[in-house]
Amino acid sequence: MSSATDTELLALHGLAVKKAGTPAAVAAVIGAEEGEVEAALEAAVAAGRAAGAKGTFMVAPAGREWLDAQYPEAFAGFRADPAATETYERFEKINRELLALFTDWQMIPAAGGERVPNDHSDADYDTGVIDRLGAQHERAERALDSFAALEPRLGLYKERLDEAYDKALAGEVEWVSGARIDSYHTVWFELHEDLLRMLGREREEAP
């Protein structure tokens, strides 16, 4: 893929996946040098495609349009590859199961079809959900290996998911679906967003 070397495109893409972030955070998503990313983001600011303040950058509306225009060509190879779409189907299946799992983690099924917030007082229940997360994590790793064979950058998500899973396994409950940290759910959604953009697809919400 010729555009894999196009750091500005990738930096802006990484920024779009995260919405807003520091060069270091974007570098972690796209697997580039922080300095390189910073230079690329500053160039994007100069071109009116991003905005930045105090070392944190955001994609500007013009940057979104520019990205949407670049994607079809930049990821033409990935989009046309049957292995990518096949793996994406597997990813979607894991995604559906993970979403149900996050809900089970937050809200425990109770009588009469109701759910009550999980206060994490039932270790057996939590263990069961963490176990399911482990099973999905192992499936996700296989899917990410397939993606990384086509686009090595995507392999980076494996390490970030691994880190969140390890913390969840160690009883740090907020690492399953916490919204303010790189929890399993946060990283998974960035990965999902990354893939949707690369493949030019829309997010489908479960009914």
Add this chain to the structure above:
Amino acid sequence: MTAVADRVVVLDGSSVPDKEVVGNKGRSIAWMLSLGLPVPPALCLPIEECRRFHANGGELDADTWSAVLAGVAGLEERSGRTFGGGERPLLVSVRSGAAVSMPGMMDTVLNLGITEEVEASLARLSGDAAFARQTHCRFVHQFGETVLKAHLDEPAADATPATVRAAVRADTGEEVPTDPHEQLRAVIKTVFGSWSSRRAKAYRKHWGIAEDGGTAVVIQAMAFGNLGEDSGTGVLFSRNPLSGDPEPYGEWLPHGQGEDVVSGTHDPLPLSNLADSMPAAHERLLAAAKLLEREHGDVQDIEFTVERGDLYLLQTRAAKRSPQAAVRAAVDLAEEGAIDRAEALRRVTPEQLATVLAPRVSAAAAAAAEVVARGVAACPGVAGGVAVDDSDAACAADGDVVLTRPTTSPEDVSGMIAARAVVTERGGSTSHAAVVTRALGRPSVVGVGEGVTATLLGAELTVDGSAGVVYRGILATEAVDPASVPGLEKLIEWAREASPVEVVADAGEGSIDPEAVGTSDDVSTPEGARAAIAAGVTSVPKLPGQHEAALLLRFAQEKSNLEHEEESS
């Protein structure tokens, strides 16, 4: 040949072995049987056998396998059935059971022993060929997923054992055995093998659990709720888990098999239906619930099956309950003398108490207000603000805003943090918006329908995430009258008596400056409350907008925890 007793423990209630020997599930079955409760016959490969299996290079020892076969023969005798065949077939469940539960262990495989012939017998006995085929499919599916690690879709309605087998083969290249003994052997090996799975090892390392432990295997006869009109399955709560009302509450599915109630695929009937159709089984069930509740000192959630008029208890555990029910059950159990007041105060979390006391939309205001959207109640609570449809606008806004979006993506998280509440057009209780708002504690209503965002933009809204309703305007909320919730006044009174720290309206004299006592911790957290108690603080200011009861309960609990620790050290 080694005697059965050397390698396998028959669980018949004549003794209650330690959980270090037979694991937590094995112990629970033996204990229920020792109380004289009806539990399907079971046997257990003790934890020692797991060690032997690993010492043996991941193979079952020949003597152990002989003992399993002898044990299964015992189950056949006790149940009057034949494993893997005959006119009255015996199917078994196999479960893992370490002394403590942990992730990574193979959990359960049901319906072992099913074959083409057994499926035909089941169809004849139940008069329900579809049920027999479904049972067979479920077994093949579960074996494929848990033993062969296949990743399968749920079997379709028209699935047959052959199609599920083919799906397993396509995914793994391996076959689900048709021979009942091979099925049993493979599942036992998988349970023992799962002790050293990557996940279980990682978990033990994190928690400092010894590697040389192991798991037991429990093999139990399956009860059938599907054998005619005098059979069925259900769930019984020893008290109502929604209201806490001290009356048993349950669901009953005549002619249903275990998973049918839990999976929600069938509509169960109220328990009164069982009382009408089989009064003896109903009476025995209620007596068992009472006994189990007394023994555990807590509300029980009991899974049961009635097979041809005979009641079997499959599982009992502490019931999940609503915050209201937690308050009422704790107070009632203490008043009945089942637990003391200190224990009653441990049965309710400060979060549950805060939820019960959270201000709600006043009925008068709700009745007068215009409902602009209805959807799935995704995260409980009430909040209001001006509708914005964009994350940037939510972050930039000065006042309170409600973020309304067609759907949310990771880009919207900062906006969701900035907003007081969230509304989405598409998606259900597992959508991104639902997951994130629950993590953030932002009231949300999701799936209100296409196009709503555009019509609401700029309007003042109140989002009731408990009811799934969005109102136009900022609605008045009202405090909850403690007298209106059974048990609540007493619980607050007990918490006040037990708390070493007073919660006062104004930070006056004698109240703390957290910095001054060397802790900047929030006293509403366990750590912060402990630090305040340890520092000898006698009063703290009330948290704005919150009833003081949750804080009093936190202090009462932490004081009791500190006392426990001192006693044990």
